[in-house]
Amino acid sequence: MSVPAENLPETTASPASDTPALPSGWLEVTSMDLDAQGVARRPDGKVVFIDGALPTELVSARTGRKKNNWEQAQLTEIHRESSLRVRPLCPHFGLHEGACGGCKMQHLDASAQVAVKQRVLEDNLWHLGKVRPETVLRPIEGPAWGYRWRARLSMRYVAKKGSVLVGFHERKSRYIADMQTCKILPPHVDALLMPLRGLIAGMDAQGTCPQIEVACGDRVTALVLRHLEPLSEHDLARLRAFAALHGVQWWLQPKGPDTVHLLQEGGEQLAYDLPDFGITMPFKPTDFTQVNPHINRVLVARALRLLDVHSDERVIDWFCGLGNFTLPLATRAREVLGIEGSEALVARSRENYARNQAQRPAGQALAATSFVARNLFEMTPPLLMADGSADKWLVDPPREGAFALAKALADIHQARTGAPEALPLPPGFEGWAPPRRIVYVSCSPSTLARDAGLLVHQAGYRCVAAGVVNMFPHTAHVESMAVFERP
Template identity: 80%
Template sequence: MSDLNDKQSLYPPDWLEVESLDLDAQGVAHRPDGKVVFIDGALPFEWVTANTHRKKNNWEQASLTAVHRESPQRVRPGCPHFGLHSGACGGCKMQHLHVGAQVAVKQRVLEDNLWHLGKVKAETLLRPIEGPAWGYRYRARLSVRHVIKKGTVLVGFHERKSRYVADMEVCPVLPPHVSAMLMPLRALIAAMDARDTCPQIELACGDSVTALVLRHLEPLSSDDLARLRAFAAEHGVQWWLQSKGPDTVKLLDEGGAQLSYALPEFGITMPFKPTDFTQVNPHINRVLVSRALRLLEVQNNERVIDWFCGLGNFTLPLATQAREVLGIEGSETLVARSRENYESNQAQMPAGRALAATDFVARNLFEMTPEMLVADGVADKWLVDPPREGAFALAKALADLEQARIGAEGAGPLPAGAEGWTPPQRIVYVSCNPATLARDAGLLVHLAGYRCTAAGMVNMFPHTAHVESMAVFERA
């Protein structure tokens, strides 16, 4: 700690030098005795003072009170509701950091996770995928609260570290037309009979349709339905109603344009329902799909499996390049929607450009076994796009097969029919959690016979601490 002590001697004893950012966008500093201090609002290379509000033996949590030497990467936040003040919106964590520096921090998080959790180092670092820093959030879940004491209705994200809804008038990360709708939405709910029983509005924007899903705990009156229709006509939105679980979501009025997004590079249009999982950031999603397929290098004589295929976001583009595609997903409902999307796109393909033979299967991918893997048949390439929990069971099944094949100590026997089964030559793994990617990468590299040839971050959620990434694994 001598360097730190030498520097510290130049400044007052209560000043702290911020060295890095953690996954929650907190500044990380050390006291002279080596104790770690996490500081909300502080940035790397700054000298700050902070107020400790939580103490443990090895670390402290503190809030920024003053910046004495400011980081050159500190910028003015683009939203009036961002900050450390009481009532600040908790939807973003990094607006005070230049967006280029945000990308560098997230790339470092990815590399650190791969090494510290998986003991894996990518042979090549991919250039980060970046896009618009504002107006990018085409999906959002907005909380609604009628606050009787304030005599107002709030619509927006929660306050920082709070269950209360932030008093938001605008939101620059939402599309501009949606941000401009926040105050009219507050007025709409305030005028409704059901103002106390509508806890949530879910936003889903397609390329040409903006859908709003109103969660209502009691049946809506005819007057309220009329108010919703008038709002839809004035603001050009499509209302959906949700009385209970996701399966109860229905259009307020049938007809009108269909919610969808396009992947123009592949000639694909993806219809979806407002509660289906789609990527929050469509600008990044288009680049993400293009890069994933470019890295996979699918040939027209190859069979490809798309694990955790969802609505077919990767499956249908893969079907424009491969000989045969299998999409596997945990939800029966999503599998049915994938088939519908495949059939509608197949029908719209120009002459001579039919999609490859593609099948969709519903299966619990968190309970994969070597036997199930063998039963799915040989595939030349894999695309893996799991939720935050990662693809541990899938990676472990692949590792177990490899360990059995080479006769490793403690390995089980090869399953029946596995003698002719071969693992995929290449895997592209798209991740929304660097920790579970690192864990699965450890299995693939150290037990399943792969090299991690490339990895890079994807800035799907600018101004948040969320790290999306992509890694490529090549059969060694």
Template identity: 80%
Template sequence: MSDTKELAPVQAPEWLEVESLNLDAQGVARRPDGKVVFIDGALPFERVSARRTRSKNNWEQAELTEIHRESSQRVRPGCPHFGLHAGACGGCKMQHLHPAAQVAVKQRVLEDNLWHLGKIKPEIVLRPIEGPAWGYRYRARLSVRYVVKKGEVLIGFHERKSRYVADMRVCPVLPPHVSAMLMPLRALIGDMDARDTLPQIELACGDAVTAMVLRHLEPLSGADLQRLRDFAAAHGVQWWLQSKGPDTVRLLDEGGPQLAYALPEFGITMPFKPTDFTQVNPHINRVLVVRALRLLDVQANERVIDWFCGLGNFTLPLATQAGEVLGIEGSEVLVARALQNYESNRALPHMGRALAATKFVARNLFEMTPAMLVADGVADKWLVDPPREGAFALAKALADIEQARRGVQDALPLPGGAEGWTPPRRIVYVSCNPATLARDAGLLVHLAGYRCTAAGAVNMFPHTAHVESMAVFERV
């Protein structure tokens, strides 16, 4: 029998003292018997009343009903669609918390994960990387739904804890010109013949181009194509069409400016397609790349490997400083795009020197082995930027080699050619999941012969519970 039971709302909610905030932006309190209560809408150090909505043996979920003592960090949300009410947008979870306090919470989450999951305390806590709290989201996947009963189109994120599309008329985390486009977009889709078969619009803003990818389940009529062209002319949008999978994405009309973003500190320009992976927040990305390379401290005679290199967001800046660079990525499509970006930038001046010799390789990095690691050759330094799953196989391969060299019992044998192979002296690990960073850091520190010299949070997604971070590892 399940230990979960749904409870009817409590008629007289008890008062609770909120101790902290969890990764879902829920206030965490404890009942007198020690049972943990997760409270939507509550903030640390508040005294609140809450109504239970779900109960298990060791914890409960509840909704805030009244605040008896308010946190000094509680602020008025900047979006009219944010809140706990029915129909509220679920895109943001922390708008009621001051942005500086949001960053402090994320830094604490990072440190707690490193200690509780990896048994690691960084020697230095880096100052968090922060940027604009509004208008930062240059990438977004917006759901589209024509509601027959209302006779209107909804475009936006899903409602809080719901599969329904929120009735969004503005979105302050989107660039202002895109937020202002939401209602005109709704009118556009409502006028189209295909309004019932258009489930999604994917937004991708470059430095000078606003691209929108329209997912359509049926071929578009000539009249609909003209409506898209008229909208593009009126609002400065570059339309792309997607009939099936990502490989079917194509420009509505060829020509026009190229979708791209710049890394001006390195003289690099990165062209990309709207479905390529790029960072959501370009303001933070520029600072992130600068700090990562400063911490890596690459010298002109050094060889560097950029693991999970993607389009070359770190690889190409590295090529302005290193002697040789190898970029490794799991997607062959992204590897081809990274090589194109390298070639397009190689002809440009870069702080008075040519880009370093750079190669790109496609490989499944979730299946790394010590033999594969040795075959990639010696590198002085590594840049690691994995997806949410982390870089466990890579860290384990490094640890396995170290354990074999130490002669640890039951260690795997050294692969051929490992006698002359040396591990990198320094690793900078950029993470979008503090739990997998902590897991991998545990391997690097406790088994692979490294120490964690620094770590800090990166507020890539203000007002959300998403935690990005960066850590530095030095060979002992």
């Protein structure tokens, strides 16, 4: 798609600059945004977001949506190609009609994807939180393909084609992409896509099964079939035969997540290991676990290394989930408290703790650990202090971030330093001390930046380090980690 120099259109120099103007209609891409769109500017300064374009490229684009200050456009031609552009591995990736919308960055070199995400993190921290980390952490990276051990695959019987589609949605569409392969899924799950089509197409319930959720453990692959009507004996027999042939474990979901149950009892339990800590984490296929197990192992190890937990310290793990960080922390600390919003996850955390404690070698018992359920989006200073002082915190919130938690910590600091308009603290908590160090694991750079601004500018912390975690290669999703310390 590159154009030889001798074929370039004639240009005219801009009267306000010595820099030659670009040919009419051409755009120079200067950066990428959080949605993996190339960003350019028209001569009048108007910003153009271009699907499929990469930084440093000269392109032409077809404008779609227009606003006063920006335009949305789609790449139509590349006149100067970026040296970082690569051929996508997946045949379903691209800008063409019917292209899969699961990935957005397969056309960009994998190492350059990480650099873009690091820039997104730093830009968000500065522009939204006015925070600059003192140290930029080396990115956490792992396999670029076959990494997605969790996925929600949509399904639909298409009468015109006489077949069932199984996969992700098309780009910017409610339709399901006609996928025959998916290179970000583990190879053994990728190999199931076409057999799953045949399975569902031959079922009585072919039109009432909207999705299959995939959850891989270290030794078990679970498939959760969402079905809107009861399954016939014929369909159940087909599912059992498929499980025996392909070595998978079927779970059925007739209604909400709480109705998920095994098709056939028995067999090995779905679980993943954290071998650095001697921890095994059983889970249900609809529980939240990290999509990328290779990265998760490194993430947990780095988080604990940065937190630098000692055997005489108390640690709180906020948004603890199943105990992904809590149980490893219990191999290092004197005491651990895991706090989570879901009663069901708290119950599962307690079970996981008890199971791992029972399996520990002699002399390597886990630290005293408790779990409580609390709405962490309605945190206040009294509620925060009621959980007691902790030397260190691990914070791992969902995309909404941990604003209420950071705000409560900031309010306590403001009250103690006599800031104007600060609310007085309740009596009885004079001895409460804030954590000396916080490791914050984030899946949204914007909410991390917002919370970092509170911690640094109102709660008395320094942002000593931050860096990206490439949990989702080839997508625009940015996970990261930041470390905060008090003097």
